[in-house]
Every structure is written in structure tokens, then in C-alpha cells.
Amino acid sequence: MTVSPEITARLSHIKALPAVEQALSFLERDVDRTLEEQIELAAIPAPTFHEREKALAFCDKLTAVGLEEVHLDRFVNALGVRRGKGKGQSVMVEAHMDTVFPLDTDLTPRREGSRIYMPGLNDDTSGMTSILTVIRALNEAGIETEGDLWFMGTVEEEGVGALGGMKKHMSEHKYDASISIDGAGFGTVVFNGTGLRTCEINFHSKGGHAAGAFGKVANSLYAAARCVVKIASIEVPPESGTIYCVSNFHAGNDAGINAVAADSQIKINYRSHRQEYLEELHEKIMKAAEEACAEETARWGCDTVTWDTKEYVNVPAVSQSADIELVQATVAVMKDRGIEPKLVQGGATNCTMGIYAGVPSVCIGSGGIGGGAHSLEEFFDNTDRHIATQATLLLALVMAGVKE
Numbered sequence: 001m002t003v004s005p006e007i008t009a010r011l012s013h014i015k016a017l018p019a020v021e022q023a024l025s026f027l028e029r030d031v032d033r034t035l036e037e038q039i040e041l042a043a044i045p046a047p048t049f050h051e052r053e054k055a056l057a058f059c060d061k062l063t064a065v066g067l068e069e070v071h072l073d074r075f076v077n078a079l080g081v082r083r084g085k086g087k088g089q090s091v092m093v094e095a096h097m098d099t100v101f102p103l104d105t106d107l108t109p110r111r112e113g114s115r116i117y118m119p120g121l122n123d124d125t126s127g128m129t130s131i132l133t134v135i136r137a138l139n140e141a142g143i144e145t146e147g148d149l150w151f152m153g154t155v156e157e158e159g160v161g162a163l164g165g166m167k168k169h170m171s172e173h174k175y176d177a178s179i180s181i182d183g184a185g186f187g188t189v190v191f192n193g194t195g196l197r198t199c200e201i202n203f204h205s206k207g208g209h210a211a212g213a214f215g216k217v218a219n220s221l222y223a224a225a226r227c228v229v230k231i232a233s234i235e236v237p238p239e240s241g242t243i244y245c246v247s248n249f250h251a252g253n254d255a256g257i258n259a260v261a262a263d264s265q266i267k268i269n270y271r272s273h274r275q276e277y278l279e280e281l282h283e284k285i286m287k288a289a290e291e292a293c294a295e296e297t298a299r300w301g302c303d304t305v306t307w308d309t310k311e312y313v314n315v316p317a318v319s320q321s322a323d324i325e326l327v328q329a330t331v332a333v334m335k336d337r338g339i340e341p342k343l344v345q346g347g348a349t350n351c352t353m354g355i356y357a358g359v360p361s362v363c364i365g366s367g368g369i370g371g372g373a374h375s376l377e378e379f380f381d382n383t384d385r386h387i388a389t390q391a392t393l394l395l396a397l398v399m400a401g402v403k404e
């Protein structure tokens, strides 16, 4: 992808400023401290919906690096601002604070060579601490921006949190651009979002004795099974990231092996890069449940099988053009740091909720090397971390403008 001459010129101009040069070299020297801070923050348990303690610790860090208006918003997102001195664009830089690990998880770091094993260290405490080092670099070099730079740790990104912290915050606040930093590595640019939904469908019938009620009642388990068979034959549009998976099937219990199950449940996860395909798929799944109940009811002609559904996750599919200023600028700063950017279609990151709110948004990595995300063997390795933090700093400056 080629970058517009205007963005290229803006980046070259910013890079030529002595203060920016100073900030970039500071980032190289600040990696060890950043890693220490990362271990310190990752040691605070923060499963989704339990982020408050980590959020307060992050607020302390944001205050320590001199941000103004540091506070928790009403959703427990932790944020503060570095006010601009002109009329430039306001830029939000955020990383999520929550992890997928229960409160009682052992969060003791284990070092092996340059790797540090610690749940949550990579995803996404690395993003949180990239934010801190970038602010320190701006301070150290005395850089003032034209637009406001906001920095935030978000809640409820993972699992059933479903990007909720970002979604709620963005529904009440307006920025000109949003940069999410999520997880180790650098070079991938997420600039649109895969839609994804997860729901359960419950089937209800009277139940009864396996023999005594035979022919006299319908069977919720059969209705659930009919529904699964119908879902399994749904065709999806190719090349659109559209998938579905019935991931759970629960019916009956061990004590009831001689019983018609009164209640049965399936869980389904389904996704698409395109919102209209996701909605179409949703309709087909609901129709499958409706038809399955009707067929099971008609088969016995005795009672009526009913169904209801509960939704766990509903993230919309969103997209932006790859030609917008923010995506171009992201590509430009990556190339500038010697990284060949990879623009990916889809993704399920907080960037989705920025775009959903109408804010140009990207999600990039925090640098270093990481692996084992969402497992107890999660690790982070600080090697070449500064390349990503330098690019992030440049990106924020290109978007917000430097006050000269």
C-alpha cells in the first residue's frame, strides 16, 4: 500500500524536529523500566468485570507521568489527558486492562532467558505500559502537541465483556482518532472489525417418564437436535469471514436416564466481517430453532415445545477504508521503523468500537515478542520493544500535530 505524499511529508517534518529525535532515543533507553512496570501491573488480578484495582494502579501511573484530569470514568476505564496547545486533532491511545484469568490465578513471573512467563503480561499489560513509556518520552523531550492526547486503560475487552469498556466510553466521548494497542508483536494493522455473536437457545417441553410418557409428550432434546442439524446445513457466503459453531449441547442429567428431558440447551458462536451477513445468519439460526420446535411438536401432537434465547456477546461488524488518514499514517510510521505493515481484514479488538462510534480507529501491537496469550504459559519478551513504541509515538504526533 502506498502512502499519500501529504502524510509522508508530515512524518518527515515531525521526525526532523530535534525534540522528536530525543523522544525516540529515550524510548530505546526506557525499555527496562517499562518492563518492570509491566510486571508490576500484571501482578494485579484483573479478570473481566474485576478491573478496578488495576485501574486505580494505572491511574496512579498516569498521574505520575503528569497527565491531567486522571480519573475512572463511570465504567471504570482509567484515563487522563495531555492537553494540546493548539487546534489539532484529539487522539485517544488505549489498551485494555482486563485478562482472561480468574482472580485466584498464580501471577508470579517466571524468567527463562529473555522471556518472562506471566498470565496477562502480554495481553494486554504490554499495551498499558507502552502508553506509559510514550508519555514519558513526550515529557522527557518537552514535546507539546497541537491536539489533545488522551490515554486510557479500558475494561471489559475480553470474552463476554465483548469490548464493552471501549464501547461504553466511546458512546459518550468524541475523539478525532483512536489507537488501540493490544498484545505483543508489531506490524499488523487492524482497521476494521469482525462481527461476532454468541448466544444460547433453550428448548422447553413437559418431560416425563421415558416409557410412561412415550408418545404423550414431545422431547426438548429432539427439538434441540433438530435445530443443530438445521444449523449444520446453513450455507455461508465464501471469503467473508462468515462462520458458525454450535459449541455446546446440554440436555438431561445422569439421574434422568429413564426420563424425557424437559429442558435442553445449545450454545452457538457465529461471526462475519460483514454486518449484513451476520444478521442474515442470525435470522437463519432463529428460524432453525422455530422450525425445530414446530416439527418436534407436530411429531407427537401432544404438547408444544417452546424456545427462548439469551445473548452473551453481540459485537457488530464494522469497516473503514484503508485510505483514511489514520490507516495511512499507521502504515507510514511502520515503514519508517523498518516494518512491513500487514493490513488485516476483520479482527475483534477495541478498534471495532471506535469505528462503531464513528471514530477513525486502528489497533496495533505493543512490540516485543509474545506468545501463549490466554493461557497460563503466556509470555512476553522485551526484544526490540522500542520499535513499536517509537512508531506509536510518531503516529500520535502525526495525528495530533506537534506545536513548534
Ligand SMILES: [Zn+2]
Pocket (backbone or CB within 6 Å): 096, 123, 124, 157, 182, 183
Ligand atoms: Zn487483548
